[in-house]
Each structure stands twice: as structure tokens, then as C-alpha cells.
Amino acid sequence: MSNLIQTGDNADITKERRNATFDIHDMSLFLYGSEEILKRRKEMLAFVKSKPEFNDPIPTEFMNREQRVDNGARKIVAMTDNTDEIDAGDFFGEGMYFQGLIMGRDLHPMSLHYVMFLPTIQGQSDDEQLDEWLPLTISRSFVGTYAQTELGHGTNLSKLETTATYDPKTGEFVLHSPSITAAKWWPGGLGKSANVAIVVANLYTQGECKGPHPFFVQLRDYDTHEPLKGITVGDIGPKLGFNTSDNGFLLFNNFRIPRRNMLMKYAKVLPDGTYIKPQHAKLAFGTMVFVTEQLGEGNTELLPEIHALTSGLKSVVSYEVALGIEQCRMACGGHGYSQASAFPEIYAYAVAGCTYEGENIVMLLQVARFLMKAAEEVVNGKAKLADICAYLAKRGANKSRLRTADEYGGDVIIEDLEHVARNQVFRAYDSLKRKEKEMSSEEAWNKTAIELCKASRWHVRLYLAKNFLHKISTAKGAIREPLENLARLYAFDIITSSHGEFLRGGFMSEAQLDELKGGFYTLLERLRRNAVAIVDSWDFDDKELHSVLGKRDGNVYSSLLDWAQQSQLNRTQVLPTFNKYLGPMMKEGRSKL
Numbered sequence: 001m002s003n004l005i006q007t008g009d010n011a012d013i014t015k016e017r018r019n020a021t022f023d024i025h026d027m028s029l030f031l032y033g034s035e036e037i038l039k040r041r042k043e044m045l046a047f048v049k050s051k052p053e054f055n056d057p058i059p060t061e062f063m064n065r066e067q068r069v070d071n072g073a074r075k076i077v078a079m080t081d082n083t084d085e086i087d088a089g090d091f092f093g094e095g096m097y098f099q100g101l102i103m104g105r106d107l108h109p110m111s112l113h114y115v116m117f118l119p120t121i122q123g124q125s126d127d128e129q130l131d132e133w134l135p136l137t138i139s140r141s142f143v144g145t146y147a148q149t150e151l152g153h154g155t156n157l158s159k160l161e162t163t164a165t166y167d168p169k170t171g172e173f174v175l176h177s178p179s180i181t182a183a184k185w186w187p188g189g190l191g192k193s194a195n196v197a198i199v200v201a202n203l204y205t206q207g208e209c210k211g212p213h214p215f216f217v218q219l220r221d222y223d224t225h226e227p228l229k230g231i232t233v234g235d236i237g238p239k240l241g242f243n244t245s246d247n248g249f250l251l252f253n254n255f256r257i258p259r260r261n262m263l264m265k266y267a268k269v270l271p272d273g274t275y276i277k278p279q280h281a282k283l284a285f286g287t288m289v290f291v292t293e294q295l296g297e298g299n300t301e302l303l304p305e306i307h308a309l310t311s312g313l314k315s316v317v318s319y320e321v322a323l324g325i326e327q328c329r330m331a332c333g334g335h336g337y338s339q340a341s342a343f344p345e346i347y348a349y350a351v352a353g354c355t356y357e358g359e360n361i362v363m364l365l366q367v368a369r370f371l372m373k374a375a376e377e378v379v380n381g382k383a384k385l386a387d388i389c390a391y392l393a394k395r396g397a398n399k400s401r402l403r404t405a406d407e408y409g410g411d412v413i414i415e416d417l418e419h420v421a422r423n424q425v426f427r428a429y430d431s432l433k434r435k436e437k438e439m440s441s442e443e444a445w446n447k448t449a450i451e452l453c454k455a456s457r458w459h460v461r462l463y464l465a466k467n468f469l470h471k472i473s474t475a476k477g478a479i480r481e482p483l484e485n486l487a488r489l490y491a492f493d494i495i496t497s498s499h500g501e502f503l504r505g506g507f508m509s510e511a512q513l514d515e516l517k518g519g520f521y522t523l524l525e526r527l528r529r530n531a532v533a534i535v536d537s538w539d540f541d542d543k544e545l546h547s548v549l550g551k552r553d554g555n556v557y558s559s560l561l562d563w564a565q566q567s568q569l570n571r572t573q574v575l576p577t578f579n580k581y582l583g584p585m586m587k588e589g590r591s592k593l
């Protein structure tokens with residue numbers, strides 16, 4: 001059932017693999033979607049393993065910051081040199097896997113070039129600009145980043161301080177940072193690597209502020225890499241993770257750029273300073289949360305639903321993933337705390353997603369804006385709801401139809417989650433409306449924020465559970481049962497860990513909840529024998545996972561000892577610090593006895 005068993009493997013892990021009730025290839029096929037994708041994974045893996053230039057001289061966790069930045073720059077050049085040969089240029093598709101195999105869980109000096117700079121050039125430039133900048137971006141003629149956040153302003157875009165003031169006499173914008181808090185802060189690759197950036201600045205023309213807009217800005221000399229006059233730029237120092245990335249700061253001192261360096265697909269400034277506004281205000285910021293080709297085509301009808309869903313998924317998924325990683329780390333005891341396990345790096349990598357490209361609580365509050373509007377429409381009998389939130393207008397049952405845990409599945413689970421999500425949305429709505437009678441709408445919103453965030457979380461969890469259960473229902477053969485067990489475990493966990501919401505108003509009885517708790521333990525037992533096989537089905541090679549604890553062969557103890565030998569501290573038996581500090585201290589201690 002498992003093609004991963006090899007001679008010399010740890011006996012316990014072999015036993016686990018033999019115990020599985022399904023073939024892991026079938027499960028991998030279900031998870032990844034096609035034989036072609038699995039085949040491509042194997043091809044890319046073999047390609048990466050065949051190229052010595054992708055190897056690290058020592059494990060990256062033993063490198064200091066400068067070595068990591070250097071190693072990351074070396075590997076990203078090697079990677080992009082080789083991308084065409086293996087045809088892995090689709091950065092948001094299989095290119096992600098290719099990059100992960102080479103870069104591990106580190107970002108690199110060109111992360112923002114591909115993840116933000118390129119999509120912004122593609123999505124926000126007019127045709128003429130695209131012709132000029134896209135070939136240069138793709139050919140790596142410069143390295144770009146995306147500079148929006150400021151030292152004093154992240155989420156609060158309306159308070160950005162960097163200004164781009166149009167001067168019709170010269171046909172230029174003047175970029176300026178009027179204070180310390182206006183310094184751009186965080187952009188990946190900005191510190192030492194990037195020589196161009198998309199800078200988001202408040203546009204002033206004809207004496208009026210038109211709000212934040214993106215500008216293409218050269219920061220450093222293309223040959224010497226020295227910062228241009230009027231630009232102060234540098235690295236912001238070490239972070240929780242991503243230390244291969246030189247996240248940076250940037251200040252402008254009346255720095256001039258041509259008018260046509262404003263990205264003009266949507267908004268425009270004409271030579272005389274006349275401002276042409278975009279069709280839809282949010283179009284100017286498509287890149288920070290990746291919204292669909294439809295924006296590019298000017299189809300904004302679905303924008304609120306898509307925006308609410310992407311914001312909500314981003315927030316709930318990144319948060320739950322981070323919690324899950326931490327839970328797994330702790331389950332490994334002391335070894336989980338060691339970098340050898342890879343958990344510290346996996347956690348640092350994943351948890352950053354709770355903050356960048358839309359801070360999580362702020363994202364939930366955006367979902368809540370959409371939900372409150374939908375709730376208002378339902379209350380006023382004018383609701384035209386998309387599928388995603390049609391449950392808000394449904395008249396659900398007053399009691400859960402749950403009878404036994406074994407029968408509890410699919411539609412009944414969804415009905416119950418819909419009930420709780422709907423109740424929470426309308427509870428938040430009622431509370432908001434009550435407060436709005438006593439205070440300003442902004443204050444009312446802030447004072448209802450916790451209930452609003454809860455409503456958004458339930459909305460997203462419902463969406464996730466619905467899709468999880470639906471997807472599982474398409475599985476065939478021996479993989480169906482473990483998948484159903486997993487999906488139901490997910491739903492049972494949501495319900496039992498928030499049981500108060502389900503007891504409210506007698507929707508569920510205590511006996512029903514006890515039945516579910518019992519069912520939860522039964523599911524855990526049923527899944528136990530397939531636990532290793534389920535993980536194996538994700539098709540992680542040791543090269544990709546880069547974890548001593550997660551090694552395929554399960555021989556973790558000898559590998560931990562081997563790994564530790566690579567510590568720089570083990571290069572000599574006696575460190576100079578011993579002779580400088582500890583040696584004299586102990587000698588003095590002995591002499592006093």
C-alpha cells in the first residue's frame with residue numbers, strides 16, 4: 001500500500017505504513033488532482049536534486065544572517081537561471097513548489113519581485129507601460145519590490161504620509177517623506193537587493209490629495225547599486241523568520257520621477273495635472289489581496305463577495321494553520337523546539353501570513369462590513385444574496401437534527417453550522433444597531449468589533465466546512481473513509497470546542513453534545529492507523545520538508561546526532577570564550593577554596 005517503505009527504515013514507521021487501509025498514491029492523486037501534477041512534482045524534484053548549485057553548503061539553520069542573505073541571493077539567481085529548463089515559471093502554480101524545493105522556507109532577495117512587483121506591473125500598468133517594464137521585469141534586468149507600509153502606518157492606508165506631488169512645469173512627480181513615520185518599512189528585498197520599487201504614495205495634483213496610488217521608482221544606480229540622490233535606504237534587521245530576506249526601509253527627499261512613472265491602467269494624471277479617477281476605488285489596490293482576472297476586465301459586480309471571501313479565508317486559514325503548527329511542535333516535546341525539527345521555521349514562515357497582505361483582524365472586520373450589509377438587506381426584505389451567504393436569509397430549524405454521531409454528516413452538519421453562523425451575524429448586527437443609537441457609527445463599530453470578528457470567523461468556517469465535505473463526497477474507493485473521518489473530525493472539533501454556541505436557545509441538547517464528543521474520540525481512533533499514511537500522501541520529499549523529525553525513513557535519533565555535529569560551536573572542542581570568561585572564573589573559584 002505504501003511505496004515509501006525501504007530496507008533500513010525505522011521499524012515503527014514501517015509498521016505504521018503497513019497498517020494503512022488505503023494506497024497512498026490514490027490519496028496523493030485525490031489531494032493534488034491529477035497524475036500529471038504528481039509526475040511534474042517528481043520531475044521537478046529530480047531536476048533540483050541533480051543540480052549541485054541548489055545545495056546549501058551547511059544547513060541554513062546554522063548560518064548567520066549575512067551568510068543566509070548571501071546564500072539566498074546565490075540560490076535565487078541559480079534558480080531563475082534554471083527555471084526555463086524545467087519550465088517552472090508559473091510562480092503561483094508549480095513554480096511555488098520548485099521554489100520551495102530550492103529556497104526551503106526562506107524568502108530571498110527576489111521574493112517581492114515575483115510575488116508583488118511583477119503582478120502590480122501586470123495588473124496596474126497601461127499598455128505602453130507594460131511594453132516598457134514587463135520585459136525588463138521578466139528578464140531580471142532589475143530587481144523590484146513593493147513599498148506600501150510605513151513605519152507609522154500599515155493597515156491604515158488613509159494615513160500614509162509619503163507624498164507624490166505633481167509638478168506640471170516639469171511633468172514630474174516629487175516623492176517626499178515628510179517625517180520619520182513616513183519611512184517605508186518592511187518591503188522584502190528593499191534593504192540591500194532591490195533597485196526599483198512600486199511605491200504607494202498619496203497623489204497630490206492641482207492642490208488636491210487624490211489618495212494613495214502606485215508609482216514605479218528607481219532607487220539605486222543600475223551599475224553601481226548606490227542609492228540615488230534623494231533616497232535613503234537600508235535593512236530593518238532580524239525578524240522572527242524570513243531572515244534571508246533583506247526587508248528594508250526607505251525615505252525620499254524631494255525625489256523626482258517622470259509623470260509616466262505613475263501606474264496608469266486605472267487612475268491617470270494628464271500632463272496639465274488633470275486627474276482621471278478609476279472606475280472603482282478598490283481597483284487601485286488589487287495586488288495586496290490577490291483578487292481575480294475579473295478586476296482586470298473591469299467586472300466589479302462580484303467584487304464585494306470575492307473581497308469578503310478572500311479576506312476571510314486569508315485570515316481564518318493563516319491563523320488556524322499557525323495554531324496547528326504550534327500544536328504539532330508541542331506534540332514533539334523538546335525536539336519540536338529544536339531547529340532540527342523544522343517546526344520553528346515552519347511556524348515563523350506561516351505566522352507571518354497573519355500580518356502581511358492584510359492584517360488578520362482587519363481582514364475579519366472587512367468581512368464583517370460585507371456581512372452587516374447583507375444582514376441589513378435581509379432585515380429589509382431586499383436581499384439578493386450570492387451563494388456564499390444565502391444561508392443568512394434561510395429560515396433554519398430551531399433544533400439540530402443530530403441523532404447519532406455515526407449518522408451525523410454532510411447536510412445536517414452544514415445546517416447546524418449555518419444556524420450558528422446566522423445567529424452570530426444577526427447578534428452582531430443587532431448589537432451594532434443598538435449602539436449606533438447611542439454613539440457615532442465609528443464608535444459603535446469599534447465597540448462591536450469582537451462580535452463582528454466572531455461573525456466573520458463563523459462565516460468562513462462554514463464556507464470551509466461546506467467545501468471540505470463537498471470535496472470529500474467526490475472521493476472514491478478506499479480513500480473515501482479516512483477522508484470522511486477527517487472532514488467529520490474537523491466539523492466535530494469546531495462544534496465541540498464552541499459548544500456554548502450550539503447550546504444557545506436549546507438548539508442542541510447536552511445529550512447531543514455528549515454524543516458528538518464520543519463521536520470525536522471514535523473518529524480519532526478510526527483515523528489513528530492511517531495517520532502516517534495520510535501525511536505520506538502529501539508527497540513531501542525530505543528535500544522539501546527539510547526536517548530531521550519528519551524524515552521519510554523515521555531514523556530520527558541518529559539523524560539528530562548527525563545534524564548537531566554541523567553546529568559551528570562543534571568545530572573546536574574549546575572555544576576562546578572559555579579562556580576569556582569561564583576558565584578564569586572557575587580558576588578563581590577553585591583558588592578560593
Ligand SMILES: Cc1cc2nc3c(=O)[nH]c(=O)nc-3n(C[C@H](O)[C@H](O)[C@H](O)COP(=O)(O)OP(=O)(O)OC[C@H]3O[C@@H](n4cnc5c(N)ncnc54)[C@H](O)[C@@H]3O)c2cc1C
Nearest residue numbers: 146147148149153154155186187188352355356357359361
Ligand atoms: C514578514 C512581513 C513582510 C512584509 N512585507 C511587506 C512588503 O513587502 N511591503 C509592504 O509594503 N509591507 C510589508 N509588510 C508590512 C505589512 O503589510 C504590515 O505589517 C501589515 O499591513 C500590518 O500593518 P502594521 O504592521 O502597521 O500593523 P497595524 O495595522 O498597525 O496593526 C497593529 C494592530 O492593530 C490592529 N488594528 C489595525 N487596524 C485596526 C482596525 N481598523 N480595527 C481594529 N484593529 C485594528 C491589528 O489587528 C493589529 O492587532 C510585511 C510585514 C511582515 C510581517
